[in-house]
Amino acid sequence: MASYPFRQIESRWQQLWKEQGLYQVDIDPSRPKYYVLDMFPYPSGAGLHVGHPLGYIASDIVARYKRLNGYNVLHPMGYDAFGLPAEQYAIQTGQHPSITTNANIRRFREQLDRMGFCYDWSREVRTCDPDYYTWTQWIFSLLFNHWYDPTVQKARSITTLVEQFEEQGAAPFDTLKEVGISFSAGEWKLFSDTQKEAVLNRFRLAFLDETTVNWCPEMGTVLANEEVVNDPQKGPVSERGGFPVERRKMKQWFLRITAYVDRLLDGLNELHWSESIKEIQRNWIGKSTGAEINFSCVGMNRSIPVFTTRPDTIFGASFLVLAPEYDGLEDLCSGAQREAVVAYAAKAKNRSEIDRMASVSKTGVFTGLEVVHPFTGKAIPVWVSDYVLAGYGTGAIMAVPAHDERDFDFAQAFQLPIIPVIQPIGETLEEPLSAAYAAKEGVCINSAFLNGLSVKDAIAKMLEEIVARNLGRSKTNYKLREAGFGRQRYWGEPIPVVFNDAGIPRLVAELPVELPAVESYKPSGTGESPLAGVPGWVHTPDGTRETDTMPGWAGSSWYFLRYTDPHNATRFAGAEALEYWNQVDLYVGGSEHATGHLLYSRFWTKFLFDLGLISWDEPFKRLVNQGMIMGEDGQKMSKRWGNVVNPDDVCDAYGADTLRMYEMFLGPLTDSKPWNTNGIEGVSRFLNKLWRLYVQEDVCTLSGENPSKEELKVLHKTIQKVSGDIENMSFNTSVSAFMVAVNELQSMKCKKRTILEPLVVLLAPFAPHIAEELWHMMGHQSSVHVASWPKFNPEYLVEQAFNYPVSINGKTRTSITFALDATDAEMESTVFAHPEVVKWMEGKPLKKLIIVKGRIINVVV
RNA sequence: GCCCGGAUGGUGGAAUGGUAGACACGCAGGACUUAAAAUCCUGUGGCCAGAAAUGGCCGUGCGGGUUCGAGUCCCGCUCCGGGCACCA
Numbered sequence: 036m037a038s039y040p041f042r043q044i045e046s047r048w049q050q051l052w053k054e055q056g057l058y059q060v061d062i063d064p065s066r067p068k069y070y071v072l073d074m075f076p077y078p079s080g081a082g083l084h085v086g087h088p089l090g091y092i093a094s095d096i097v098a099r100y101k102r103l104n105g106y107n108v109l110h111p112m113g114y115d116a117f118g119l120p121a122e123q124y125a126i127q128t129g130q131h132p133s134i135t136t137n138a139n140i141r142r143f144r145e146q147l148d149r150m151g152f153c154y155d156w157s158r159e160v161r162t163c164d165p166d167y168y169t170w171t172q173w174i175f176s177l178l179f180n181h182w183y184d185p186t187v188q189k190a191r192s193i194t195t196l197v198e199q200f201e202e203q204g205a206a207p208f209d210t211l212k213e214v215g216i217s218f219s220a221g222e223w224k225l226f227s228d229t230q231k232e233a234v235l236n237r238f239r240l241a242f243l244d245e246t247t248v249n250w251c252p253e254m255g256t257v258l259a260n261e262e263v264v265n266d267p268q269k270g271p272v273s274e275r276g277g278f279p280v281e282r283r284k285m286k287q288w289f290l291r292i293t294a295y296v297d298r299l300l301d302g303l304n305e306l307h308w309s310e311s312i313k314e315i316q317r318n319w320i321g322k323s324t325g326a327e328i329n330f331s332c333v334g335m336n337r338s339i340p341v342f343t344t345r346p347d348t349i350f351g352a353s354f355l356v357l358a359p360e361y362d363g364l365e366d367l368c369s370g371a372q373r374e375a376v377v378a379y380a381a382k383a384k385n386r387s388e389i390d391r392m393a394s395v396s397k398t399g400v401f402t403g404l405e406v407v408h409p410f411t412g413k414a415i416p417v418w419v420s421d422y423v424l425a426g427y428g429t430g431a432i433m434a435v436p437a438h439d440e441r442d443f444d445f446a447q448a449f450q451l452p453i454i455p456v457i458q459p460i461g462e463t464l465e466e467p468l469s470a471a472y473a474a475k476e477g478v479c480i481n482s483a484f485l486n487g488l489s490v491k492d493a494i495a496k497m498l499e500e501i502v503a504r505n506l507g508r509s510k511t512n513y514k515l516r517e518a519g520f521g522r523q524r525y526w527g528e529p530i531p532v533v534f535n536d537a538g539i540p541r542l543v544a545e546l547p548v549e550l551p552a553v554e555s556y557k558p559s560g561t562g563e564s565p566l567a568g569v570p571g572w573v574h575t576p577d578g579t580r581e582t583d584t585m586p587g588w589a590g591s592s593w594y595f596l597r598y599t600d601p602h603n604a605t606r607f608a609g610a611e612a613l614e615y616w617n618q619v620d621l622y623v624g625g626s627e628h629a630t631g632h633l634l635y636s637r638f639w640t641k642f643l644f645d646l647g648l649i650s651w652d653e654p655f656k657r658l659v660n661q662g663m664i665m666g667e668d669g670q671k672m673s674k675r676w677g678n679v680v681n682p683d684d685v686c687d688a689y690g691a692d693t694l695r696m697y698e699m700f701l702g703p704l705t706d707s708k709p710w711n712t713n714g715i716e717g718v719s720r721f722l723n724k725l726w727r728l729y730v731q732e733d734v735c736t737l738s739g740e741n742p743s744k745e746e747l748k749v750l751h752k753t754i755q756k757v758s759g760d761i762e763n764m765s766f767n768t769s770v771s772a773f774m775v776a777v778n779e780l781q782s783m784k785c786k787k788r789t790i791l792e793p794l795v796v797l798l799a800p801f802a803p804h805i806a807e808e809l810w811h812m813m814g815h816q817s818s819v820h821v822a823s824w825p826k827f828n829p830e831y832l833v834e835q836a837f838n839y840p841v842s843i844n845g846k847t848r849t850s851i852t853f854a855l856d857a858t859d860a861e862m863e864s865t866v867f868a869h870p871e872v873v874k875w876m877e878g879k880p881l882k883k884l885i886i887v888k889g890r891i892i893n894v895v896v
Numbered sequence: 897g898c899c900c901g902g903a904u905g906g907u908g909g910a911a912u913g914g915u916a917g918a919c920a921c922g923c924a925g926g927a928c929u930u931a932a933a934a935u936c937c938u939g940u941g942g943c944c945a946g947a948a949a950u951g952g953c954c955g956u957g958c959g960g961g962u963u964c965g966a967g968u969c970c971c972g973c974u975c976c977g978g979g980c981a982c983c984a
Contacts, residue, residue: 038934309900309901310900310901311899311900311901311978311979314899314900314979314980315899315900315978315979315980317899318898318899318900318979318980318981319979319980321980321983323983323984325984341984342983342984343984344983344984345984356984397982420982421982422982422984423982423984424982424983424984426983427983427984428983428984432984433984434984435984439984440897440982441982441984442984444982512983512984513983514980514983626978626979629979630979630980700908700909700919700920701908701909702908702909703909706902706909707977707978708908708909709908711907711908711921713907713908713920713921713922714907714908714920714921715921716920716921717919717920717921718920720920720935721919721920723934723935724935727935767908767909767910767919768909768910768911768918768919770919770920771909771910771918771919771920772918772919773919774919774920775918775919778919
C-alpha cells in the first residue's frame with residue numbers, strides 16, 4: 036500500500052493558507068492574546084538543518100493549540116541579519132552583505148515554508164532594514180540621554196541630572212565621590228562643555244570609556260568576552276575563526292548594564308524559565324556582598340582599599356596583593372623594588388589568560404611597600420601578583436592564606452605567614468596547615484574581639500566595627516561588566532553620534548543614520564571600521580561621525596516589541612499594539628544565549644519600562660530551551676563534519692507532517708539527542724495508519740453511528756493527555772498518545788464520525804496538513820477552526836480509574852494511602868469496613884481504588 | 897575547583913510515592929504474495945522450572961535510609977553532560 040498523498044496535500048494547504056492570509060492577526064480586544072516567539076535566526080549561507088526547526092515546531096504546536104482554544108495568537112518570525120559571516124563573505128568577494136543576506140533569507144524562507152508553520156509573515160522584521168534599525172538607533176539615543184537614578188531606582192532624563200548639578204553640585208552623587216570628583220553648583224555652571232560632558236559621561240547609560248579590550252589583529256576588531264574562547268595551545272582566540280586575541284586600550288561605547296544589576300537579578304525570581312538558565316544568569320551577574328577596607332600605607336599619606344567577602348578573617352590577613360594592572364602601581368613601590376615590579380607587570384600583561392591560570396604555583400614580587408593592619412596595628416607587606424584581577428573589586432586584596440586557597444598557595448610559595456583564625460566546629464586545625472580551610476562556617480580564634488563568634492556573626496560584627504572606626508564600608512560587588520557596544524565593523528547599525536570640534540559626542544537628530552556604500556569591507560587594521568574610509572560620510576557640518584557600528588545583539592534586544600507593530604513609521608511600535616500583545620508568553624530558543632541576548636533583552640526592556648514606553652519590565656514570561664539535534668555520529672551537525680541532514684530531504688521522502696511529529700517524538704524537547712533515521716519510519720507508519728482509518732480508495736466514509744463507551748474513552752483519554760502535554764511542552768508523550776489512540780481505534784474498527792472528527796482537530800497542531808485534508812474530506816468548507824476544538828469530558832474516563840467495579844461519581848479528589856490485604860471475594864466489604872477508610876471517606880463516595888494482586892494499595896475519595 | 901542537570905531493556909525513551917519498561921525502532925515467528933515491497937497478527941528486561949498454559953526469583957549506576965510500598969523522597973559515593981572558572 037502506498038503512502039498517503041502528502042506531497043499534494045502539503046503543497047495545496049500551504050498554498051491555501053497563504054492565499055487566505057489565514058495566520059495574519061490583528062488586535063482584537065474581545066479575545067485573549069497569546070504571544071509565542073521563536074528566537075529569530077541569523078540567515079547563514081548554510082541554510083537550515085533538521086536541528087533548527089526543533090524549537091520552531093514546538094512553538095508552532097503551541098501557537099496552533101492556543102489558536103484552536105480561542106486565543107488571538109501572535110506568532111511572528113524574522114531575521115537577525117546583521118553579523119560577521121555576511122561581512123566576511125563581503126571581504127572575500129566584494130559583494131555587498133545585503134545581497135548575500137537577502138539570498139540567504141530567501142532560502143531560509145523556502146525551507147521554513149515547507150514545514151507548514153503558522154507564522155504571520157506580514158510581520159516579518161529584519162534587523163538590517165533601515166526601517167527597523169532606525170528604532171534601534173533611537174533606543175541608543177534614549178540610552179545616551181538617560182542616567183540611572185539610584186534614589187528612585189530607575190532611568191531618568193539626563194536633563195534632570197543637569198538640573199541637580201545646577202542646584203546642588205556634585206555633593207549628592209556617590210558615583211562622583213568614589214572617584215574623588217567634587218564641584219559646587221556654581222562651579223558646574225562655569226564648566227566648559229568638555230568638562231561638563233566628562234562628568235555627564237559618567238552617568239549616561241550609553242557612554243564612552245577607555246578600557247582594556249580584546250583586540251583581534253587578524254579581524255581588525257574588538258571582541259566581547261563572550262566572543263573570545265581559550266585555545267589550549269594558542270591562548271585566547273576569537274570564537275569565530277580562532278584568531279589570536281590580545282589586550283589593548285581603546286576608547287569604546289558601552290551600555291551601563293550594571294545600573295540594572297539588582298533588578299536583573301531580582302526579576303529572575305518571577306520568571307517561568309528553567310532553573311539552569313536562571314543560575315547561569317545569576318552566576319554571570321555574580322553578586323557578592325562584603326566590605327571595602329582601607330589599609331593605610333607606611334610612610335605615605337594614602338591608603339589602599341581592598342574588597343573582601345570575609346571581613347571575619349581580617350585577623351588572619353598577613354599581606355596584601357595588588358593586580359599587575361593596578362592604577363598607580365609604580366608610585367607605590369619603593370626604589371629598590373620598583374624595577375622588579377615594573378618588569379613583572381609588563382610580563383603579566385603579555386601572559387595569556389590560560390598561561391596565567393595554568394601556572395601551578397603563583398608568581399609575584401614584593402613591592403617594597405608595607406601597610407598597617409587596621410586591627411593589629413602591625414605592618415604587613417604588599418605584593419603584586421597576577422592572580423589578582425584588576426577589573427574586580429578594587430584590584431587589591433587582603434590575603435588570608437589560612438582561609439583562601441589562592442592566598443595559601445601564594446603564601447607557601449613566598450614563605451609568608453599563615454595565621455588560622457577560623458576553627459571548624461568540633462575540630463582543631465593542625466599547624467602548620469596543609470591546606471586552606473575555606474569553608475564559610477566555624478568559630479573565630481586568634482581574633483581579639485571576634486573570638487568565639489560564628490563566621491556569620493563575626494562578619495556582621497566586623498562590618499559594624501569597620502564603619503564605627505571609619506576604616507571602610509560595606510560593599511557589594513558584581514562580576515557583570517559594562518556591555519561593550521562598539522564594533523569596528525561595517526555590517527551593523529551605525530552609532531548615531533557625531534563628535535564636534537571639541538570631541539564632544541552629540542546625537543544625530545535625523546534618524547536613521549544609514550549605512551553608506553563603501554569600497555572595501557576590509558577592517559582598516561588601525562582599529563577603525565571600514566566606515567572611516569568614506570570621508571564624504573564621516574565629515575558632516577555638525578562634526579565627525581562615529582564610525583563604529585553596534586554589536587550583533589543590539590537589534591535582537593528589542594525585536595520582540597517591533598513584531599507587535601512592525602510597519603509603524605512614526606514610533607518603535609504603537610502604544611495600543613504594545614499594550615495588547617504585551618509580554619512574550621512563550622519564548623523558545625537555544626540556551627547558548629543565556630548571558631548574551633537574554634540578558635541584554637531584559638536590560639533594554641527594563642530601560643524602556645522606566646521611560647514609560649512599555650508597561651512591563653520583563654520581556655519573556657516563559658522560556659523553553661530546546662536541545663540540540665546532533666548528527667547520527669553524535670557530533671554537532673555542521674558542514675565541517677559532513678553530517679548535516681536537510682529538512683527538505685525529509686519532507687520529500689516522508690512529508691512535513693512526519694518530520695514535525697518525528698522531531699517531537701525523538702525525546703524531551705529540552706534534551707540533546709542524535710538524529711536517528713530509523714525511528715522516522717514509525718511516525719510515517721502512524722500517519723499512514725491514521726489516513727487509512729478515514730480514507731479508503733480516496734474517499735472518506737465515516738458512519739454517523741453513536742459511539743460506544745470504549746470508543747469515547749479512547750477519544751477523551753487522548754484529549755486529556757495531549758492537552759496536558761502541550762501545556763507542559765511534553766510533545767514526545769503526546770505523539771505516543773496519538774499512536775495509542777490510532778492503534779486502539781484501528782483494532783476496534785472504529786469508523787464513527789463522532790470519534791474521528793474531534794481526533795483530527797486534536798491532531799491539527801502537530802500535523803496540520805493531514806488534519807486540514809481530512810477535515811476537508813469530512814465535508815467542512817473551512818479550515819480547522821476554533822469552535823471545533825474537542826472538549827475534554829472526564830465522565831468517559833471515570834471507569835478507567837478502577838481496576839475493580841465500584842460505584843462512583845465523586846468530584847473532589849482527596850487521597851488516602853495505606854496498606855490493606857484482601858481477597859477478591861471480600862474486597863469491597865473489607866475496604867468499606869476498614870476504620871481508616873471510614874474515617875477518611877466521611878461519607879464521600881469512593882473515586883479510585885487501586886488493587887494489585889489482590890492487595891488494595893490506594894483509595895481515592 | 898564551584899554551580900546546575902542526568903544515569904531505566906539491544907536502541908530512542910514512558911511512568912501525580914502505587915502492577916517499571918507506555919509508545920516507537922530493532923529483532924524473531926506467522927498471515928497475504930510466484931516473489932519482494934507494503935500491510936496485518938503474535939512474541940520480545942534477565943534468570944530458573946515446565947511439553948504447554950503458567951509459575952517463581954532478580955531487576956531503574958553504586959551503598960545506606962524513610963515508607964505498608966521508592967525509578968521517583970533523604971544522606972553518602974561513581975560516572976556522564978552542561979555552565980562558570982584565580983571574581984577574594
